[in-house]
Amino acid sequence: MGITGGIAAYKAVAVVRGFVLLGHEVQVVATEHALRFVGKPTLEAISRNIVHTDLYESVAEVRHVALGQNADLIVIAPATANSLAKLAAGLADDLLGNTVLASRAPVVVAPAMHTEMWDNPATVANMATISSRGVSVVGPASGQLTGSDSGLGRMAEPEDIVAFALRVHAASSAVSASSADLAGRKILITAGGTREPLDPVRFLGNRSSGKQGVALAVAAKSRGATVTLIAAHLEVPAPDGIAVINVGSAAEMLAAVESAQPHSDVLIMAAAVADFRPASVSESKIKKDSTGPSLTLELVANPDILVAAAQSARPGQVVIGFAAETADTEEALLTLGRAKMMRKGCDYLVLNRVGWSEGFATDGNTISVLDRAGHRVLDAEGSKLSVAHEILNLLS
Ligand code: PMT
Numbered sequence: 159m160g161i162t163g164g165i166a167a168y169k170a171v172a173v174v175r176g177f178v179l180l181g182h183e184v185q186v187v188a189t190e191h192a193l194r195f196v197g198k199p200t201l202e203a204i205s206r207n208i209v210h211t212d213l214y215e216s217v218a219e220v221r222h223v224a225l226g227q228n229a230d231l232i233v234i235a236p237a238t239a240n241s242l243a244k245l246a247a248g249l250a251d252d253l254l255g256n257t258v259l260a261s262r263a264p265v266v267v268a269p270a271m272h273t274e275m276w277d278n279p280a281t282v283a284n285m286a287t288i289s290s291r292g293v294s295v296v297g298p299a300s301g302q303l304t305g306s307d308s309g310l311g312r313m314a315e316p317e318d319i320v321a322f323a324l325r326v327h328a329a330s331s332a333v334s335a336s337s338a339d340l341a342g343r344k345i346l347i348t349a350g351g352t353r354e355p356l357d358p359v360r361f362l363g364n365r366s367s368g369k370q371g372v373a374l375a376v377a378a379k380s381r382g383a384t385v386t387l388i389a390a391h392l393e394v395p396a397p398d399g400i401a402v403i404n405v406g407s408a409a410e411m412l413a414a415v416e417s418a419q420p421h422s423d424v425l426i427m428a429a430a431v432a433d434f435r436p437a438s439v440s441e442s443k444i445k446k447d448s449t450g451p452s453l454t455l456e457l458v459a460n461p462d463i464l465v466a467a468a469q470s471a472r473p474g475q476v477v478i479g480f481a482a483e484t485a486d487t488e489e490a491l492l493t494l495g496r497a498k499m500m501r502k503g504c505d506y507l508v509l510n511r512v513g514w515s516e517g518f519a520t521d522g523n524t525i526s527v528l529d530r531a532g533h534r535v536l537d538a539e540g541s542k543l544s545v546a547h548e549i550l551n552l553l554s
Contacts, residue, residue: 163191226261
């Protein structure tokens with residue numbers, strides 16, 4: 159358990175206690191700044207272990223490496239803007255940085271800071287970097303901050319952090335039991351949102367960030383697969399060590415899938431593909447004075463890439479589609495999903511409830527998976543990475 163120097167450090171005591179009461183052994187690594195907010199004796203009493211801070215203590219035990227090597231899970235709560243920047247840069251200038259770098263355990267961060275700091279482009283970029291490396295993120299929540307202000311940036315509640323972290327650990331344990339289980343498999347993944355041009359400067363698009371597709375690529379690569387990612391306007395970096403084919407529109411994605419699918423064993427279509435595109439694309443910027451007070455666009459249907467891929471799949475090749483649905487109830491979601499499965503004809507369909515604040519561009523996801531017959535074969539909830547691993551378990 160890493161604790162960094164923010165006022166929410168006082169709530170980290172409850173996180174430590176939550177793990178301890180559930181029977182887990184907790185080693186606390188508190189930064190010098192964290193100890194300005196919460197006392198070492200409190201953390202030692204609650205964790206029932208000595209608290210580690212100084213890089214130069216117990217050097218004979220090579221503690222800066224041992225703590226990370228021995229950990230099954232690393233939780234950093236609170237994670238300040240500064241600590242997230244250090245994590246993104248891979249800095250090891252204190253014991254916590256060394257511990258994280260020396261560990262292969264899954265890492266969960268619970269960011270806590272003022273809204274302006276969370277929204278700062280530097281923090282946004284740092285979060286994208288660490289998420290693309292597989293770090294799981296819980297929170298922050300919106301609410302009262304330290305001063306009189308309120309907004310996004312409050313650390314997630316201690317019990318939510320504990321529950322989330324244990325789900326991440328459970329998903330990664332299931333994976334590490336079979337860590338190279340996808341070795342030799344060639345997996346083609348689509349991610350992001352297509353854009354349909356209207357004129358040289360405008361397009362019709364959607365809010366897909368590519369996080370779920372990139373998480374699938376990260377997870378598949380970590381399990382030994384050879385991964386190709388067809389990427390449409392990703393807001394997160396693609397992982398190193400995989401082939402990336404950048405596309406813009408649905409037509410470009412179709413062409414990329416058609417050329418790469420024959421060389422793949424598995425196709426996973428996590429991208430949000432535009433169902434329609436403008437019937438004509440203006441060669442020059444559409445001018446307000448030429449259209450008058452309203453503009454009517456004529457749209458034509460795009461080809462359905464998933465349907466075509468499912469129809470042309472060779473025997474043994476697995477095709478997994480996604481279904482993004484706005485449904486009020488679970489029953490309604492399943493009904494929509496089963497109807498979509500009939501239309502798409504793929505091997506599995508990942509049902510994803512979406513809304514203004516669900517599914518698209520979030521760090522977590524809640525999914526159910528249907529097989530060809532419409533049977534529900536999986537329910538999963540957690541970070542997009544842990545959900546990705548659960549989906550990939552269907553292949554092993
Ligand atoms: O990228 P994130 O911000 O992480 O968000 C993830 C996600 C919500 C985009 C992702 O989890 C998801 O649900 N992706 C599918 C989005 C979508 O287009 O759903 P759909 O129900 O409209 O399409 C169903 C399936 O058909 C999808 O696999 C889609 O890729 C495919 N499709 C759709 C239209 C089309 N013309 N061709 C297609 O192949």
